[in-house]
Amino acid sequence: xxxxxxxxxxxxxxxxxxxxxxxxxxxxxxxxxxxxxxxxxxxxxxxxxxxxxxxxxxxxxxxxxxxxxxxxxxxxxxxxxxxxxxxxxxxxxxxxxxxxxxxxxxxxxxxxxxxxxxxx
Amino acid sequence: xxxxxxxxxxxxxxxxxxxxxxxxxxxxxxxxxxxxxxxxxxxxxxxxxxxxxxxxxxxxxxxxxxxxxxxxxxxxxxxxxxxxxxxxxxxxxxxxxxxxxxxxxxxxxxxxxxxxxxxxxxxxxxxxxxxxxxxxxxxxxxxxxxxxxxxxxxxxxxxxxxxxxxxxxxxxxxxxxxxxxxxxxxxxxxxxxxxxxxxxxxxxxxxxxxxxxxxxxxxxxxxxxxxxxxxxxxxxxxxxxxxxxxxxxxxxxxxxxxxxxxxxxx
Numbered sequence: 001x002x003x004x005x006x007x008x009x010x011x012x013x014x015x016x017x018x019x020x021x022x023x024x025x026x027x028x029x030x031x032x033x034x035x036x037x038x039x040x041x042x043x044x045x046x047x048x049x050x051x052x053x054x055x056x057x058x059x060x061x062x063x064x065x066x067x068x069x070x071x072x073x074x075x076x077x078x079x080x081x082x083x084x085x086x087x088x089x090x091x092x093x094x095x096x097x098x099x100x101x102x103x104x105x106x107x108x109x110x111x112x113x114x115x116x117x118x119x120x
Numbered sequence: 121x122x123x124x125x126x127x128x129x130x131x132x133x134x135x136x137x138x139x140x141x142x143x144x145x146x147x148x149x150x151x152x153x154x155x156x157x158x159x160x161x162x163x164x165x166x167x168x169x170x171x172x173x174x175x176x177x178x179x180x181x182x183x184x185x186x187x188x189x190x191x192x193x194x195x196x197x198x199x200x201x202x203x204x205x206x207x208x209x210x211x212x213x214x215x216x217x218x219x220x221x222x223x224x225x226x227x228x229x230x231x232x233x234x235x236x237x238x239x240x241x242x243x244x245x246x247x248x249x250x251x252x253x254x255x256x257x258x259x260x261x262x263x264x265x266x267x268x269x270x271x272x273x274x275x276x277x278x279x280x281x282x283x284x285x286x287x288x289x290x291x292x293x294x295x296x297x298x299x300x301x302x303x304x305x306x307x308x309x310x311x312x313x314x315x316x317x318x319x320x321x322x323x324x325x326x327x328x329x330x331x332x333x334x335x336x337x338x339x340x341x342x343x344x345x346x347x348x349x350x351x352x353x354x355x356x357x358x359x360x361x362x363x364x365x366x367x368x369x370x371x372x373x374x375x376x377x378x379x380x381x382x383x384x385x386x
Binding site for chain 1: 195196197198211212215216217218299300301302303334335336339340341344345346
């Protein structure tokens with residue numbers, strides 16, 4: 001990397017926006033494309049988040065009986081996912097949410113216990 | 121003559137053993153009035169009832185544990201392991217939570233039902249029953265007990281034998297509430313024997329306890345990470361901690377020393 005070159009490049013761009021309209025249009029187009037791309041990627045990752053909370057709950061707590069057979073990275077991931085699910089549950093407007101919060105915490109705490117017994 | 125002396129010595133030893141045990145039990149928790157067999161495991165729930173001019177709720181464990189595993193209620197349905205700890209409300213029950221997960225007219229009676237004649241029957245009293253005489257309960261404890269293997273303590277029923285002999289069949293799954301868990305390929309894996317040997321002369325089957333209770337009920341709330349040394353004593357157990365979180369309340373009581381200690385403890 002040549003720091004001088006980077007600097008020069010930036011200067012040109014700034015200059016371009018300020019003074020030349022045609023380049024400004026091009027620049028806008030580029031920015032819009034960039035934003036569109038960002039939005040698209042964000043929405044697909046939302047799509048992933050949108051696994052219904054109940055399915056996610058069943059997936060995570062489904063591991064409790066086999067928890068001792070999991071390794072440290074798997075347990076760590078389960079714990080992170082439980083915490084993420086808990087954040088989603090907190091935001092629900094559903095009378096059942098308190099029992100699912102209770103249950104998710106129980107699963108997370110078990111994973112944590114097993115992780116600790118494995119020295120993780 | 122020889123034999124007679126031996127007999128005396130043995131008798132004296134036994135007497136001393138019983139006296140010491142009784143004294144020990146008396147100095148520790150066993151001072152409480154011993155509940156009658158039908159009362160053993162009954163939980164009075166009164167966070168909101170009296171405040172709302174209802175009788176407190178009496179939850180009998182016996183009829184429920186004769187049909188369901190501990191885990192179904194204390195893990196899947198989410199009841200706390202402490203009287204009043206869940207903070208159940210009638211609205212929760214109506215929404216299908218807690219008691220309402222079963223007492224909805226399908227698994228068990230609902231708060232209000234319609235009789236064959238088309239009249240509305242209110243079942244409020246069967247749950248809100250504290251200190252009320254003459255409630256027409258459907259299930260009679262002493263009738264039920266007649267058909268069960270007898271135990272010396274607690275409900276006076278040997279629950280383990282009842283299960284082994286198939287006299288009670290415990291449901292561990294409730295549609296819409298329980299989840300399908302991944303199963304161990306080798307169920308013997310639950311036998312985490314390493315630490316069990318840390319308790320000499322104590323019988324504790326990890327596997328059986330896990331089947332009744334599920335792992336989440338004990339770990340980490342009742343048994344946290346074991347750092348090696350002996351961390352709890354009999355006094356802790358009498359105080360309702362560790363094994364005492366269930367034994368003496370719902371599972372067989374602490375006065376049954378030999379239930380846990382393979383050898384006399386003195």
